[in-house]
Amino acid sequence: MTRRIVRTGIQLGVLLTICLTAVFFLDNHYRVLPQSIHSHLPLHHEGLVITDITVQTCSSINPLSVCKLDQDKWHRIEKDLYLNTGWLSKAYVHIKRKREEELTDDDKVILDIRTGKLDPATGEKAQQAEKWESRPAGIWLKRSAKRHASDSKKVVSSVDVLFGADAVEPRPGWEIAKPNPLLLETGGEVKEARLTFRRGAPHKVERPTPRIRADGKFKIIQISDLHLSTGLGLCREPEPKGHNGGRCDADPRTLEFVERVLDDEKPDMVVLSGDQVNGETARDAQTALFKIAHVLIERKIPYAAIFGNHDDEGSLSRAAMMSLLQSLPYSLSEPGPNTIEGVGNYFVEIAAHGASKHSALTLYFLDTHSYSPDERQFKGYDWIKPKQIDWFKDTSNSLKDSHKLYSHIHMDMAFIHIPLPEYAIPGQETVGTWKEGVTAPGFNTHFRDALVQQGIKAVSCGHDHANDYCALSKNEKSGEGELWMCYAGGSGFGGYGGYDGYHRRVRVFEVDTNRAQIRTWKRLEFGDLQKKLDEQVIVESGKVFSGQGES
Incomplete structure (x- = not known):
């Protein structure tokens, strides 16, 4: 009798393992199991x-x-x-x-x-x-x-x-x-x-249509690597050392910085470009994610998010966090098609000013995943997959005809978390700080080439906290500039910042549709708080622009 019970228990255990494996596979690859996605979230049945x-x-x-x-x-x-x-x-x-x-x-x-x-x-x-x-x-x-x-x-x-x-x-x-x-x-x-x-019943969720302002401009603040925790969080390597008597609660200081910049710059949109959540210290990822969402919702700022390698190391999967973001006001975030790898492959159209229905600016977002699936051959981090690149090309091509109806030059940008291998090419024209090694994937699927082919003028990432430069990627044969590749710089005190004198920062992009221009700069957490650091024009008249002139 005892052997039968043990054998039955083992069989049940094997069956449970198979079921859990199936749930894990579906949740991470096809996202068709809403119950598993929402297992950590409250069930809100109307009525x-x-x-x-x-x-x-x-x-x-x-x-x-x-x-x-x-x-x-x-x-x-x-x-x-x-x-x-x-x-x-x-x-x-x-x-x-x-x-x-x-x-x-x-x-x-x-x-x-x-x-x-x-x-x-x-x-x-x-x-x-x-x-x-x-x-x-x-x-x-x-x-x-x-x-x-x-x-x-x-x-x-x-x-x-x-x-x-x-x-x-x-x-x-x-x-x-x-x-x-x-x-x-x-x-x-x-x-x-x-x-x-x-x-009472669920409240209506506000999802505004982002639109170019009457002056023809549209301002985006890219906030990367917030590394928010459950609880106040512990500061890692704050600068300057000894500030505030040595006391530093990570999340309050991070959010105070972000709020100040938001109130100063008054952006039309915010891009959260990954590692919003610090997996190790976010035992309840929902609580951590709500902190930055609250800051943006309170100010009625539309925002779009992608994920980094740490976001889903906490209590929620990428799919669950995206579902949570979609339920919040002012969020433009989308999971994207479930036929390709990743959660968060999507685009956002910025409408022309006034009552126009035409797009003036398209922002593409792609999931760069987390860690290398083949650590022995390609150490470090994962890469954008061929199916994602095909989706990007097909989507971009499908939008071109409608974009031609816009009366000005239509422009496009892209946002990712992990930098592309081309960020690390030596000798490129750079503006900004390059303080640490570029932790790009070891395997190159040449997404950079796809961006250039589809007319994207600028891509911006996060991930490497102490890099905040923009690098001009040029055509190997002609030497002409083809793409600006920028970093946001790290914004959160819950993530590393251990490079002497490196203060947390965010990146600002200002698009001027009247001139088909994109200008960018950074804002620091400490020091000259009003200064626009490394301000530069990266696109002029719809073409890539370098410090030495049009490229």
Whole structure:
């Protein structure tokens, strides 16, 4: 009997491994399993309301201890409140929910949520009709029978969990339960679990059409390598050394810098060019990603994102993060076709000013993946695949006829995370700082040539934090400039910056459609805060332009 049980257990284990492998393969290559993609995200079924909330704690060392309640009654939010770091305990938020039309006279709905030690009614001036009800981990619920149809806008309809003292909630209609995190022995601000909730039906998500301004200009700020964490984060090699008495919380300092530049430059769009999330320290990637999204949404700035090699080293896959970005206001991000490699191969059309429907500028975004799939032969990082290049060429060709209808010179740019091998060619004309080796792929699929062939005048990447130069790639035979290849420079204190005197920075591109010109410069986190560093014209009259004149 014992042998049969063991054999059956082994068979089940093998079957489970096969199933998980299949889920992993589909999620990373075809992205057709929405349930697996959203396994870490709350389920927001329209028409459902939350009737109760509780926290279930169990042992993390006892295999028989299960943190699940009756699944016919309770739905578990799949985030361990200890972020899988508890030596002895695990804990999960569970919710009861029902469709509004199925509520009975005995059911109660949640009108408000608070978190803390004391009854929120303590000190209230007026006697409330509904009492606050206590739940584990310091959760307080105000519940009532649903009386009118108008109550639908007031009742809690979705619940989630974020982490850290600096957690923010950018989703419209959502709020973080106040005033305290959940009362758990988590040991430190990083693992402070904060209940967040939405009332009523999902709110409309704003997705504006980016458009050239009345003066004919369009400004893009490229922010790369934010390396945001769950919690405040620890600074790596901040400059200048000893600034602020030696105290440096990575994420607050990074975001303060980004916010200042956004408010000064007032961009029309932001490009997040990878490593928004620092995988090692982003135990809840959703919390980390929400920080930069909140900054942009608050300012109503459209933004588009691609991923770097660290983004999916946290708790979410690329597909899950892209799905999350798509659900947020002002996001122009797209996963792209599921028939080619990567998540985030797409383009954004910038419309001409006024009511014109014509495109004045096209921005291409491609996923440069992560680490080399053949480390023995090609060490380091992955490369853009032939299918991606074919997609780019086909897409560009398909847009050319419509672009000819624009009354001015139509222009195109591209953004990637990992630099192309051509960034490392010595002797190129460069403007800016080259302080570290170019960590490009060891295998070259010649995407640079495809960019030139399709008329792209500038491509910009991230990845190497202490490089911020633009290099002019020239035709080998004629010597004429064909493509500017730029770096954004690292912006985040959660990522390395260990090159003496190197301050965090972002890159600005200003497109002037009246002159068919692209001008670029950088802004620093420290020093001369108003200075435009290494300002240069890279495109003039729709043609690549060098410091010595038109190329």
